[in-house]
Amino acid sequence: MSEDRSKSDGQDVRRIMFREALNEALREEMRRDETVFVMGGGIGQRGGSYKVTVGLLDEFGPRRIIDTPISEASFTGAGVGAAITGMRPVVEILFIDFASLIIDQIVNQAAKYRFMSGGRGRVPMVLRTQGGSGNGLAAQHSQSLEAWYYHTPGLKVVMPSTPYDAKGLLKSAIRDNDPVMFIEHKLLYMTEGPVPQDEYTIELGAGDIKRRGNDVTIVAWSNMVLRALSAAEKLAQQGIETEVIDLRTLVPLDKQLILESVKKTEHLVIVQEAVRRGGVASDIASIVQAEAFDFLDAPIEIVAGKNTPIPFNVHLERASVPQEGDIIEAVRKVLHL
Amino acid sequence: MYSREFLEQLYRTLYTIRVFETECIKLYRQGLIIGYFHPYLGEEAIATGVCAALRKDDYIVSTHRGHGHCIARGGELKKMVAEVLGREVGYCRGRGGSMHIADVNIGNIGANGIVGGGIPIGVGAGLGISIRGTDQVVVIFFSDGACNNGVFAESLNLAAIWDLPVIFLLENNQYAVSSPIEEMSRIPDLYRRAEGYGVPAYPVDGNDVLVVYEKTKEAIEACRNGKGPVMIEAKTYRHGGHHVNDPGLYMPRDRLEYYKSKDPVALGRKYLLEKTKCTKQEAAAIEQQVQKAMEEAIEFAKNSPEPSVERFLEEVEQN
Numbered sequence: 001m002s003e004d005r006s007k008s009d010g011q012d013v014r015r016i017m018f019r020e021a022l023n024e025a026l027r028e029e030m031r032r033d034e035t036v037f038v039m040g041g042g043i044g045q046r047g048g049s050y051k052v053t054v055g056l057l058d059e060f061g062p063r064r065i066i067d068t069p070i071s072e073a074s075f076t077g078a079g080v081g082a083a084i085t086g087m088r089p090v091v092e093i094l095f096i097d098f099a100s101l102i103i104d105q106i107v108n109q110a111a112k113y114r115f116m117s118g119g120r121g122r123v124p125m126v127l128r129t130q131g132g133s134g135n136g137l138a139a140q141h142s143q144s145l146e147a148w149y150y151h152t153p154g155l156k157v158v159m160p161s162t163p164y165d166a167k168g169l170l171k172s173a174i175r176d177n178d179p180v181m182f183i184e185h186k187l188l189y190m191t192e193g194p195v196p197q198d199e200y201t202i203e204l205g206a207g208d209i210k211r212r213g214n215d216v217t218i219v220a221w222s223n224m225v226l227r228a229l230s231a232a233e234k235l236a237q238q239g240i241e242t243e244v245i246d247l248r249t250l251v252p253l254d255k256q257l258i259l260e261s262v263k264k265t266e267h268l269v270i271v272q273e274a275v276r277r278g279g280v281a282s283d284i285a286s287i288v289q290a291e292a293f294d295f296l297d298a299p300i301e302i303v304a305g306k307n308t309p310i311p312f313n314v315h316l317e318r319a320s321v322p323q324e325g326d327i328i329e330a331v332r333k334v335l336h337l
Numbered sequence: 338m339y340s341r342e343f344l345e346q347l348y349r350t351l352y353t354i355r356v357f358e359t360e361c362i363k364l365y366r367q368g369l370i371i372g373y374f375h376p377y378l379g380e381e382a383i384a385t386g387v388c389a390a391l392r393k394d395d396y397i398v399s400t401h402r403g404h405g406h407c408i409a410r411g412g413e414l415k416k417m418v419a420e421v422l423g424r425e426v427g428y429c430r431g432r433g434g435s436m437h438i439a440d441v442n443i444g445n446i447g448a449n450g451i452v453g454g455g456i457p458i459g460v461g462a463g464l465g466i467s468i469r470g471t472d473q474v475v476v477i478f479f480s481d482g483a484c485n486n487g488v489f490a491e492s493l494n495l496a497a498i499w500d501l502p503v504i505f506l507l508e509n510n511q512y513a514v515s516s517p518i519e520e521m522s523r524i525p526d527l528y529r530r531a532e533g534y535g536v537p538a539y540p541v542d543g544n545d546v547l548v549v550y551e552k553t554k555e556a557i558e559a560c561r562n563g564k565g566p567v568m569i570e571a572k573t574y575r576h577g578g579h580h581v582n583d584p585g586l587y588m589p590r591d592r593l594e595y596y597k598s599k600d601p602v603a604l605g606r607k608y609l610l611e612k613t614k615c616t617k618q619e620a621a622a623i624e625q626q627v628q629k630a631m632e633e634a635i636e637f638a639k640n641s642p643e644p645s646v647e648r649f650l651e652e653v654e655q656n
Contacts, residue, residue, distance in 0.1 A: 037468055063468050069498070074491035077457020082465040084446055084458065085396060108451050109458060116437040117447065118430035153656050 012197040019189040021163035022052045022128075025170035026090065028199065030060055033088060036174055039066035039075055040092025040128075049094055050130065050189045076102040076127065080110045080179075083125040088174055096131035096183060097140050103148075110179040111154030125180070126173045132185040132223055132273055133321050139309035142317075144222075144274035149181045150250050150283070156180040156204055157250040161225035163193040165248050168202030176204060185223040185273075205252030209261070213241030216267040216331050219258055219284060221247040224271045224322065231327035242331060250280055258284065259292050266297040267334045273321050276304035301330040339547070341613035344605075347385055347546050349623055351605040354381040354405040356631045357414065361404075361421060364635070365581050370421050374435050377405035379544075379576035382601030383508050384409035386549025387476055390557055396444045396475045398459035400508075401436045403448030406478055410445045412438070414634035424641045431644040452513075453479060453486030456505075460492045463501035463566070474502040474560040476553070482513030484527050493534045493568070502560035504553065505531070505568040508543065514579045515587050528570035536568050543571030544601040547608060573601075 016024075030036045037060075038053060044067040047054035057065040068075040072093055079091035093099050099106070110123045133142035149155050158173055158180055160166040166184070173180040210225060211232050220228040225246040232242035243261050247254060262268050268288055270281040281302045288300060303322045311317050358376040365374055377384070380402070388397065388409035399406040407417060412428070420427025421435045428438045439447025446462060449455040459477030466473045483489055484507065496503045507527055511518045518525045531538035537559075541552045549571055556567035574596035578585030585593075609615050 066464075066499075069491075069494060071491035071495060074457040074460065074488050074495055077454070077488060077492070078461035078464050078495060081398070081446065081458035081461025081463075082468075083461070084441065085462045085465045087465040087468065089461075104451055104454055105457065109449075109454055113439075113447070116429055116433040117439045117441075118428065118432055120429075121439055121441055121447070 013194045014197065015192045016163055016195050017189065018163045018166050018184075018191050018193070019050055019052050021167035021195050022170055022184070023054060023056070024195070025167045025174070026053065026056060027059065029171055029174045030056070030064065035086060036088045036090065037064040037066065038090045038092065039068050039079065041068055041070060041094055043067060043092055048092065050186070052189070053092070072098050072101040073105055077105040077109065079125045079127070080105055080113070080123055083110075083123045083179070084113065084121055088124050090126045090128055090174060093127060093129040095141050096129045096145050097143050099129055099145065106149070106155070106179070106181070107152050111152050114178065115154055122177045123179045124177045126170070126182050127179065128182045128184065130184045130186050132187060133310045133317055134187045134223075136312060136314055136317065138312040142310035144272070144305065146181075146183055146250060147274055147279050150280050154179070155251060158182045158204060158248065159222040159250060160184070160248055161188065161222055161246050163191070163195050165202060165208065165246070167195055168200050169204065169248060172201045172204050175201070180204070183222065187223050191226070202248070204249050205254060207248055207254030207257040208246045209243060209257070210246045211242060211244040213243040213265070215241045215265055216269060216334060217243045217245060217258070217261040217265045218269045218271060218327065218331070219245045219247060220271040221250060222273065224273050227322065227324055228271050228327055231324045231331070234324070234328055235331055240331065240335065253284070255287060258288060262288055262292050263295045266295055268296065269301045269303060269327065269330045269334055271303045271322055271327055272305070274305050275307045276302060277307050279304055298334045298336065301334045303327055303330045339612060341615060343389075344609045344613055345615065345623065347389055347550070348605045348609045348620070349627060350385040350389070350409050351381045351546060351602045352624055352627050353414070353631070354384065354408050355602045356627050357404055357408060357417070360631050360635060361418070362581055364422070369639070371423075372434055373401075374421065374581045375402040375579065376577060376581065377402050379596060379601070380508055380510060380573045381405055382546040382605065383506070383543045383549055383571045383573060384478070385605070386546040387506055387553045389550050390553040391444070391474070391476065394444065395473050396446055396459070396462045398446045398455040398462070398475065398477045399448040400455060400478050400480060400483075401448060401450055401452065402480070403438060403478075404435070407438050407440070407445055407448070411443045412440060412445065414630055415637045418634040418638040419641050422638045423643070424638055425644040426641045427638070453483035453488045455479065456483060456488050456492040457495070460496050460501060460503055463496060463503035464499060467499060467501055472502070472561045474504060474557050474565070476504045476506050478506050478508060480513070481507065481509040481511060481518045481521075481527055484530065485513065485521055493531060493536055493566075496566040497534045497536050500563065501566055502563075503566040504556045504560060505536070505566060506553075507568065507570040509570055509572050510575045512575065512579065512588070515583070517587075526570070528568055531568040536566050538568035538570065540570045540572060543573035544596070544599045544604065546601060546605050
């Protein structure tokens with residue numbers, strides 16, 4: 001587990017929004033390294049649809065804060081080419097749903113270049129994108145597609161849940177020498193949390209225990225961490241102490257953190273917003289049953305999105321993805337309550 | 338006026354590509370090379386003419402038919418043959434193969450198994466140059482087939498709006514795998530598409546190494562002076578099918594014979610003999626040197642070790 005200074009009461013810690021934390025990470029890395037540049041649709045004067053890049057154009061100018069046409073495949077590919085030739089691009093794809101248009105450049109080009117070149121070539125690129133449901137944006141603007149990238153060797157996959165993690169992980173992602181898919185959740189941009197003034201980074205591949213408990217382990221990432229934490233509060237009132245693990249990065253996966261917790265609590269619930277079929281949760285369950293089977297007191301429960309496109313109607317949308325009640329129910333089930 | 342040294346170098350490159358492909362096809366027939374192998378036979382003048390105009394710190398982006406680009410850019414025969422034989426000492430340690438040879442150290446960003454996939458990557462190399470503010474240029478090799486992929490249009494536009502130092506080098510060999518360009522595009526003069534993006538474009542005889550060289554030199558000058566991008570359509574014709582195992586029966590015999598009569602390697606030899614004092618014997622000596630270098634490369638590759646499976650599995654564990 002990494003050190004987590006967000007939990008200290010130091011004088012230098014402020015509360016800022018998730019989007020502001022991302023903005024600080026970009027700003028600091030661009031000041032630190034002149035090969036870092038950012039490109040995407042409407043990120044310049046407009047500051048991005050979720051205001052993550054506000055003010056960067058003024059400080060760094062249009063050479064390094066680049067507005068793109070709606071040509072996702074090609075400006076992502078341009079990121080790959082710039083990365084191969086010595087730059088550190090941060091490419092923004094406004095919705096992960098549009099990342100379907102960049103699959104060739106990510107899966108066939110960025111992810112494989114280092115391998116195919118016998119380790120001689122590198123693609124130090126970050127692809128920032130945004131996914132998840134909850135805003136009534138319907139089937140083509142609400143998906144959770146991390147499994148596509150989790151499935152592809154050669155990519156790292158980061159999905160933070162707090163402003164503190166978002167900042168530290170984005171800085172590490174930019175410094176990383178491999179392509180990183182940095183997936184933000186649209187419901188998190190306005191959430192607030194403590195972030196130190198002083199510079200810090202968070203290692204890719206280090207999960208974080210967001211709440212300690214001895215009765216049951218919940219593994220989650222991105223917005224589902226917040227939902228798991230609120231479920232854990234309710235469960236505590238029922239006398240059930242939940243340990244909530246925030247994976248923070250899916251690739252590399254902090255397998256040890258999960259296994260240690262499961263060995264302690266002997267019960268595991270995995271929560272993902274993405275549709276259940278072919279999802280990351282199933283893969284984690286298979287790892288845990290293979291490596292900690294004898295420690296498990298009950299079958300692993302997976303709480304996941306339904307196998308459906310995200311509906312527009314708010315009631316249907318809510319019914320498609322895990323809610324607090326679903327998590328509570330799953331925890332009680334693994335505990336045979 | 339061209340120096341003898343320059344024309345000798347052009348001919349040496351043309352002939353090296355010809356010999357590399359011819360000898361590798363033999364190795365393929367012997368079962369020593371497996372998988373896909375896309376020969377550049379008949380198109381040698383394009384890579385040779387283009388790369389002769391480049392500086393060491395410039396970049397190229399190659400295609401699935403990329404051996405010629407790699408050789409013309411200064412690739413090492415030993416490492417190339419070792420790679421197409423899948424050996425550890427090959428360019429990609431046997432992990433890439435014919436379609437994925439890259440060497441960033443000599444400015445070769447690499448071949449690509451996806452038709453059109455390299456075009457935006459080349460634009461990105463140009464974007465990096467533009468951000469750094471140097472006067473390097475990028476040549477993106479791509480094919481008539483790639484012109485009908487969406488990234489071609491997108492990339493041409495990106496390079497245009499950002500004024501990037503990128504030369505779109507279209508190798509129009511008139512077939513997308515087996516589909517003739519007349520059936521795949523209403524306007525077979527593909528360079529005309531560039532006008533709609535505000536990019537100056539020129540058709541050239543892709544079988545004439547000096548014509549290719551001169552037009553590329555002009556384009557490079559425009560790019561170094563901040564007037565890029567430029568598109569060049571080099572018209573040519575394959576001497577065979579799409580890959581080694583494609584007999585190319587769909588290629589009309591008379592057309593094939595016409596283009597073979599305009600053989601780019603023979604033309605390069607003619608230039609050398611007519612424009613300099615180089616004798617036939619001296620040209621033959623160049624040919625013998627190339628042939629010998631290729632034989633040595635083949636011996637080197639054949640005698641080099643296969644990649645270690647154990648080491649590969651250890652590397653995989655770290656992913």
